[in-house]
Amino acid sequence: MVAKTLLLTSDAAQLKSLRSQLKLLLRNAGFTAKSQESILLAVGEGVTNAIRHSYGGESGHEIRVVVEDLKDRMVFRIKDGGRKIDLTQLRMPQLPPERGGGLGIYFMKTVVDKMEYNIHRPRGNELILTKYKDKKAA
Amino acid sequence: MKIQIKTQEAGIHCVDLEGDLDFHTSPELRRQLTKIVDTEVRKIIVDLGKVPYIDSSGLATFIELFQKMRQGRRQLVLFSLMPAVRSVFEIAKLDSVFQLARNELEAMSFVS
Numbered sequence: 001m002v003a004k005t006l007l008l009t010s011d012a013a014q015l016k017s018l019r020s021q022l023k024l025l026l027r028n029a030g031f032t033a034k035s036q037e038s039i040l041l042a043v044g045e046g047v048t049n050a051i052r053h054s055y056g057g058e059s060g061h062e063i064r065v066v067v068e069d070l071k072d073r074m075v076f077r078i079k080d081g082g083r084k085i086d087l088t089q090l091r092m093p094q095l096p097p098e099r100g101g102g103l104g105i106y107f108m109k110t111v112v113d114k115m116e117y118n119i120h121r122p123r124g125n126e127l128i129l130t131k132y133k134d135k136k137a138a
Numbered sequence: 139m140k141i142q143i144k145t146q147e148a149g150i151h152c153v154d155l156e157g158d159l160d161f162h163t164s165p166e167l168r169r170q171l172t173k174i175v176d177t178e179v180r181k182i183i184v185d186l187g188k189v190p191y192i193d194s195s196g197l198a199t200f201i202e203l204f205q206k207m208r209q210g211r212r213q214l215v216l217f218s219l220m221p222a223v224r225s226v227f228e229i230a231k232l233d234s235v236f237q238l239a240r241n242e243l244e245a246m247s248f249v250s
Contacts, residue, residue: 095231096230104193104194
């Protein structure tokens with residue numbers, strides 16, 4: 001397994017740079033364009049949640065995105081040291097939505113293969129997103 | 139994100155966007171759109187041809203705009219959506235709620 005850590009702070013201005021760095025890793029891992037889009041969206045939403053909810057919008061706090069490249073999948077661990085959020089309690093939005101609330105969680109659940117939380121983390125939050133690699137054409 | 143607002147013929151406002159629409163850039167777009175919506179403009183078309191990425195914050199901005207335009211029975215059309223952006227609208231089942239046009243010509247025909 002190869003793991004890479006992308007370090008950023010809770011500043012929304014860093015989201016674009018995160019996406020650029022991620023895109024390079026995803027391209028090298030052989031994901032299709034469609035899968036790359038899905039992962040960028042899901043990880044972006046996860047990091048945005050950390051900024052907005054775990055850190056209450058305050059800038060300057062650490063967020064780590066650990067990318068684990070496994071044989072058949074890639075795992076993205078979004079770790080923050082902010083307020084503990086129980087994302088399992090958040091309601092799914094009605095679709096189509098009349099307001100924007102709750103769409104971030106919905107997107108994450110929909111576009112990746114697995115969304116989990118590390119409930120044993122003593123401080124902060126760890127959101128774990130898994131995307132299986134695209135099968136190569138025969 | 140670059141935001142340009144032009145007034146076309148017949149009072150149609152065209153909003154030209156360039157760049158990613160995410161949690162960082164959507165507040166400024168919201169501010170700019172609020173300015174024109176508050177002037178009682180009746181027709182807005184939005185060019186998304188140079189927007190390669192949108193997240194839930196960006197989508198929320200358009201939902202808010204849509205609600206305001208709908209209240210006043212005003213028209214809103216989004217056009218030239220890139221595949222990644224169109225996909226986000228489809229996942230949220232908003233592709234059947236918003237008027238989405240293939241290009242500017244089609245968008246203009248929808249509001250004329």
